Amino acid sequence: MKKIILILMFLTLVLQATTPTTENVTKLYIATFERAPDSAGLSYWVNDSGLSLEGIAQSFFDQEETKATYPESATDGDFINAIYDNLFNRSPDSDGFNYWLEEITQGKIEKSVFILAVVTGALGDDESILKNKTTIGLIFATQGNSNLEDAKNIMQDIDEDSSSVSTTLENYNLTNTSSQETTITTGNALVVSKTVNAQWDGGFCDNIIISNPTDSDILWNIEIPVEGDIYTLWNANYSYNSTTKILTASGVEWNKIAKANNTSEFGYCATTTTTDNTNTQEEQGEEDTTTLPTIGQSDFTVADYTEVLGLSLQFYEAQRSSGPFTLVYWREAAGLSDGSDVGVDLSGGWFDAGDGVKFNLPMAYSVTMLNWSMIAFGDAYLGQGGYGEQQTYYALDYLLKTYNQGADLSNPSDDSIYYQVGNVTADHNFWGPPQDMTMNRPTYSCTSSLKCSEVAGEMAAAFASGAIALSSNMHYAATLIEKAKKVYLYGKTYQGNNGYTATEGAYTSYSGYNDELAWGAVWLYLATNEESYLDDAKSFLSSANDSTYWAHNWDNVSNGTRLLLYKITKESQYKSSLDQHFDYWMSGINYTSGGLAFLNEWGSLRYASTTAFLALVYAQELSSGSQYNSLVNFARSQIDYILGDNPRNSSYVIGYGLNPPINPHHRASHNSSTHSISSPTNNEFILNGALVGGPKSANDFDYQDDRTDYIANEVATDYNAGFTGAVAGLIELGE
Numbered sequence: 001m002k003k004i005i006l007i008l009m010f011l012t013l014v015l016q017a018t019t020p021t022t023e024n025v026t027k028l029y030i031a032t033f034e035r036a037p038d039s040a041g042l043s044y045w046v047n048d049s050g051l052s053l054e055g056i057a058q059s060f061f062d063q064e065e066t067k068a069t070y071p072e073s074a075t076d077g078d079f080i081n082a083i084y085d086n087l088f089n090r091s092p093d094s095d096g097f098n099y100w101l102e103e104i105t106q107g108k109i110e111k112s113v114f115i116l117a118v119v120t121g122a123l124g125d126d127e128s129i130l131k132n133k134t135t136i137g138l139i140f141a142t143q144g145n146s147n148l149e150d151a152k153n154i155m156q157d158i159d160e161d162s163s164s165v166s167t168t169l170e171n172y173n174l175t176n177t178s179s180q181e182t183t184i185t186t187g188n189a190l191v192v193s194k195t196v197n198a199q200w201d202g203g204f205c206d207n208i209i210i211s212n213p214t215d216s217d218i219l220w221n222i223e224i225p226v227e228g229d230i231y232t233l234w235n236a237n238y239s240y241n242s243t244t245k246i247l248t249a250s251g252v253e254w255n256k257i258a259k260a261n262n263t264s265e266f267g268y269c270a271t272t273t274t275t276d277n278t279n280t281q282e283e284q285g286e287e288d289t290t291t292l293p294t295i296g297q298s299d300f301t302v303a304d305y306t307e308v309l310g311l312s313l314q315f316y317e318a319q320r321s322s323g324p325f326t327l328v329y330w331r332e333a334a335g336l337s338d339g340s341d342v343g344v345d346l347s348g349g350w351f352d353a354g355d356g357v358k359f360n361l362p363m364a365y366s367v368t369m370l371n372w373s374m375i376a377f378g379d380a381y382l383g384q385g386g387y388g389e390q391q392t393y394y395a396l397d398y399l400l401k402t403y404n405q406g407a408d409l410s411n412p413s414d415d416s417i418y419y420q421v422g423n424v425t426a427d428h429n430f431w432g433p434p435q436d437m438t439m440n441r442p443t444y445s446c447t448s449s450l451k452c453s454e455v456a457g458e459m460a461a462a463f464a465s466g467a468i469a470l471s472s473n474m475h476y477a478a479t480l481i482e483k484a485k486k487v488y489l490y491g492k493t494y495q496g497n498n499g500y501t502a503t504e505g506a507y508t509s510y511s512g513y514n515d516e517l518a519w520g521a522v523w524l525y526l527a528t529n530e531e532s533y534l535d536d537a538k539s540f541l542s543s544a545n546d547s548t549y550w551a552h553n554w555d556n557v558s559n560g561t562r563l564l565l566y567k568i569t570k571e572s573q574y575k576s577s578l579d580q581h582f583d584y585w586m587s588g589i590n591y592t593s594g595g596l597a598f599l600n601e602w603g604s605l606r607y608a609s610t611t612a613f614l615a616l617v618y619a620q621e622l623s624s625g626s627q628y629n630s631l632v633n634f635a636r637s638q639i640d641y642i643l644g645d646n647p648r649n650s651s652y653v654i655g656y657g658l659n660p661p662i663n664p665h666h667r668a669s670h671n672s673s674t675h676s677i678s679s680p681t682n683n684e685f686i687l688n689g690a691l692v693g694g695p696k697s698a699n700d701f702d703y704q705d706d707r708t709d710y711i712a713n714e715v716a717t718d719y720n721a722g723f724t725g726a727v728a729g730l731i732e733l734g735e
Contacts, residue, residue: 020053026141027119027130029041030130031115031118035152037140038151081097084118088125136154136168150172157171166215191212194224207265211262211263213261215260220250222249223246223247226240228245229270236249236250237249251266300639305380305731306380306383309728312691313689314689318669320351330684333435334437338421349394349399350363353715353716354666354714356427357423362507363717366720369610374728375469376725376729377620377729379731379732393470402417412448415448415486417490424503430667446499451499452499453492453517454509456488456516456517456520458516460484460520463480464524464526465523467484468523484523485524507555510556511545515547515556522565525568534569537565538565548580551607578618582631585615592699594647595637595638597611605692605694605723606716609723610722610725610726612722612729613723619635648701653690654690656689663706665714666707689720690719692714693715
């Protein structure tokens with residue numbers, strides 16, 4: 001998630017005709033009434049009301065309980081504070097409070113929409129608190145409880161610590177039976193929840209989460225009914241009785257224990273037609289031939305992909321701050337005095353998205369990904385006349401300037417990094433082309449006391465990968481390796497992110513810095529062949545936040561690190577994790593009817609295309625076989641969807657194909673002389689090659705070419721990074 005809290009109002013664009021579930025209605029109860037739902041109420045609103053989630057949220061304000069909770073004498077400010085306290089046990093920050101107050105007071109949004117936006121935008125500790133409260137609320141309601149006093153009291157001691165869940169359950173003498181669909185055979189305290197991750201005519205995929213809210217580890221074994229015939233299952237040992245439709249599952253070696261106050265999970269896909277699936281996992285064999293969600297076939301050729309690769313690289317020229325501009329004739333130089341406040345020339349570099357801030361974290365991530373694609377699929381770039389290398393040189397030159405290396409190469413105590421140029425709020429409050437910017441553009445830095453290991457690790461990866469990709473320039477490559485070693489030493493020696501504070505939520509680190517240090521270390525090993533970096537990469541990765549069921553991205557680079565470690569070591573632990581990751585993306589994730597693997601509303605195409613790139617790199621390592629074919633077919637399906645093989649028959653790459661977007665959320669492309677997002681009606685310039693965010697839900701038609709909708713129409717250097725690599729991979733693999 002990459003925007004500041006002041007603009008969370010645009011989350012309302014996502015909240016249209018949402019289907020109510022026990023989970024999201026429980027969150028509404030908590031937000032609106034500061035209590036768990038009662039059993040009868042939850043059942044009515046989810047199953048019998050006939051309303052969308054938005055309709056339920058609005059209906060809650062007609063309830064007598066609401067009128068008593070928020071009497072007419074209560075101010076809008078009281079209401080905002082109450083909702084935050086109900087959900088997150090805190091008051092909103094001052095900027096967020098003032099923004100919401102203005103929106104509600106002036107009647108720009110309904111209070112019910114405000115609640116939905118705040119619930120949807122929960123991050124970090126807020127997300128953990130809400131998750132724990134939702135767990136308690138669901139347990140309370142699904143066990144038939146209807147005492148409203150208990151429903152309110154049970155929420156009082158829940159915080160972001162998962163142990164507060166088990167404590168509350170014990171205090172209120174609640175037993176953790178699962179939903180009606182699930183039977184627990186071992187571990188009476190376990191809570192089992194089921195989420196439908198994909199559904200199509202003739203089949204579906206479910207994800208099963210086994211929660212252990214107790215303080216003791218539990219060896220889990222469960223039986224659950226499945227309304228279909230299972231044809232594939234991951235992360236568990238199992239047997240399936242096709243007559244009774246009962247699945248019996250237990251954990252594999254790495255997840256067989258449901259850790260105290262933690263979760264384990266597995267998933268499966270099933271057909272809804274009768275098949276003979278009485279065999280166990282061991283009997284199923286290696287290759288799965290069951291029909292998956294329909295993925296459209298297309299006629300895109302290597303020539304098409306080559307054209308798209310050139311356009312995608314052109315987007316990076318458009319993102320340049322200070323020029324020069326060769327193909328993107330309409331861009332003008334900006335930020336020429338950047339760094340003057342600290343006495344350093346910090347002109348150059350890429351603007352991160354449609355704004356004018358320069359963030360080292362996503363910039364370093366993006367150039368690392370471009371470097372990786374040139375290393376992995378270098379032949380694909382031969383037809384670009386060095387244009388790809390030009391883009392990486394430009395970003396690396398800037399990143400080198402932002403690293404203020406101390407005099408002693410072995411001691412980083414006096415090192416500093418200028419990790420950001422531009423104030424997020426001031427920048428986002430201005431809508432106009434970059435050359436018209438007049439606001440102050442402060443420089444933000446980190447030091448040995450104000451740390452930023454996240455940025456340092458990513459910069460080390462950028463420099464080290466650049467040294468490999470640009471190895472023909474021996475002097476430049478040697479400089480990059482020297483800087484990579486030193487900035488990595490700085491990040492490793494002074495671990496922390498307390499100095500990385502200026503992003504204001506735009507690129508806040510949620511995954512921590514261990515994944516970036518692992519990423520930097522593995523690239524340093526590849527650039528230097530020094531074993532100490534390989535040891536570091538393994539160590540830091542083991543402590544990093546897992547993203548097996550997410551995607552490689554600017555904030556969490558664990559999956560890419562794991563892929564590189566597998567290529568280097570061939571160790572089974574890395575292959576197992578990679579297989580789980582790609583199994584999830586190919587058969588466990590939610591698919592649109594048109595074939596898009598949908599992970600998240602914000603930049604859905606970014607996640608799909610980046611995963612496609614990793615799939616192609618993995619396939620290249622495997623070189624042949626059924627898994628190779630599956631990985632390549634998955635990658636091609638996602639890229640072809642983006643290029644126009646979708647139910648909208650529309651490209652999501654500006655300047656390419658049928659009906660491409662023309663109104664991205666991009667100040668330079670819009671070029672408003674009046675500094676208004678609404679004038680002119682259409683963007684003045686074509687932002688060739690830019691990948692927009694794409695559909696905001698698992699609905700192929702949940703997209704509008706609307707500049708103000710930055711969730712769907714944001715463009716960014718990190719969006720194009722994985723996409724560029726995937727296109728290059730399809731060119732080189734000749735698919």
